[in-house]
Amino acid sequence: MGANLPLLVWLLDYGAAAIFALTGALVASRQQLDPVGFIFMAVLTAVGGGTLRDLILNRTAVFWVDRPSLILLAAAAAMLVFWTAHLLESRYRWLLWLDAFALSVAVPAGIGVALAAGAPPVVVVIMGVITGTFGGLMRDVVGNEVPLVLKQGELYVTAAFGGALAGTALVWLGADRGAAVLACAAVTLVLRIGSMAFGWRLPVYRPRPPRS
Amino acid sequence: MGANLPLLVWLLDYGAAAIFALTGALVASRQQLDPVGFIFMAVLTAVGGGTLRDLILNRTAVFWVDRPSLILLAAAAAMLVFWTAHLLESRYRWLLWLDAFALSVAVPAGIGVALAAGAPPVVVVIMGVITGTFGGLMRDVVGNEVPLVLKQGELYVTAAFGGALAGTALVWLGADRGAAVLACAAVTLVLRIGSMAFGWRLPVYRPRPPRS
């Protein structure tokens, strides 16, 4: 068998857009914006990473230009948050967890597109990382949050990188590309959730104490 | 009759570049930069939104690459501000008002280009919002100002969105595209100025008070 790569990427693009849109709207709620502000932040987060991916890969059309329903989905997610976010105990906690799921869907969407475009392995890995992290990065820079990529001692870029690397390596070893994309999603999710739930981490840089 | 769409977009591109350049230079003045810093901020603001629009629409050439006079115009506007900004009572007030006019010229430039490219309605609306807001957003992020898109309770993205939506709807209803672009400019301006002068606003998100 083997998963259908174009269909899989199509599904992942919608999934990433929907979940990232929720996180963008949560940041909008923390800034107390109006409904159009929610939609703006949601759409920026939903399609930011994939747009950069498509521009760099020089695709004929950026993915959402051909599928405006992605934008409508992100807008609907924004309104859902506008109407229900006050029911949440901690919006920041929801933001972190939803972002973990969005990351785990967007990284495989990134490598899937790069694989379909025939990019070399290093570029495939980078497209995974870019697609996974840049939507959230734009959300945090525009929305005045500390970028998650800078959170000390959490596996964030590392989760994206690990997932993208695992998927790319599997393809290089001869695995079915659809299966590799699914494995990429799993590795990214496990690394990110493991870091949040169990404190998994890599050693961080620490300067030596000043010489006395 | 009916307005000439290419000519109209051409004029709007120049108008948006000139006015956005003034706002970029005003931010440079708030950071006490040197003349080249003024020109850098002016050019970034002047062409940032339209550049993103053209990249996403995959136009053969970004608009100012074929028309370097746009850059020279923005540079001239920067020097005008460098020499005269000390005459202004409140540079921030000028920044806000000039930005309102630039927004109202850039949003129709965005929908005009997208209409000419045959984009679907959702994409036309988004191109209006991107062209209108991203130059100012880059200006604010680079120049260390609170992004105007985050100003609570003001119609900013909403003005851009309302104008873009009005223009796109008119075309969809069969109106002349040039007339629709002009209507877009008018709606954006009225919404933004109405918000600044009369406090028009949409309800913003407010979390419920904590449960006691």
Next chain:
Amino acid sequence: MGANLPLLVWLLDYGAAAIFALTGALVASRQQLDPVGFIFMAVLTAVGGGTLRDLILNRTAVFWVDRPSLILLAAAAAMLVFWTAHLLESRYRWLLWLDAFALSVAVPAGIGVALAAGAPPVVVVIMGVITGTFGGLMRDVVGNEVPLVLKQGELYVTAAFGGALAGTALVWLGADRGAAVLACAAVTLVLRIGSMAFGWRLPVYRPRPPRS
């Protein structure tokens, strides 16, 4: 004779990537990131400016998509910093000086590519400035540093602009393009180092004292 333009640009791209990567990793060290965070910041800084240049010039492929070795070089530079940065007396001082050299290599890489693409003079100058400054700008925005482009009273954008202008003017006057690219590097470096070492500067904007 005359320098070989494609070879020269090729070398400059590698040089800029390596040195900018060091600065990106130094910013990562100031944020105490993990090794993957170092690589992320290094690669972002190394290829950010050139990527924007290539997108705007509509090149068939962004420069590092065809040459993934650039990414591996940047990653190696990141690990070098991760392992040795604690030996430095002042990481910020190293950041500033390395950035000066990276700027002086990236600006000529920018004008070289634009000249080879047959861009008009104004666009050539802008491509030099974009390629030189945007990698560092993205590094500073993402890494939460005050952007160097905003440092009061230092020639930074001005050094990039001066170098790009000098190189473009030489070509316009009939000089060999390779020689002009080298002159561009020299002028950028002299202006930037002169500003850092000897305090060279342009007059900055100062508002008049408030009227009494």
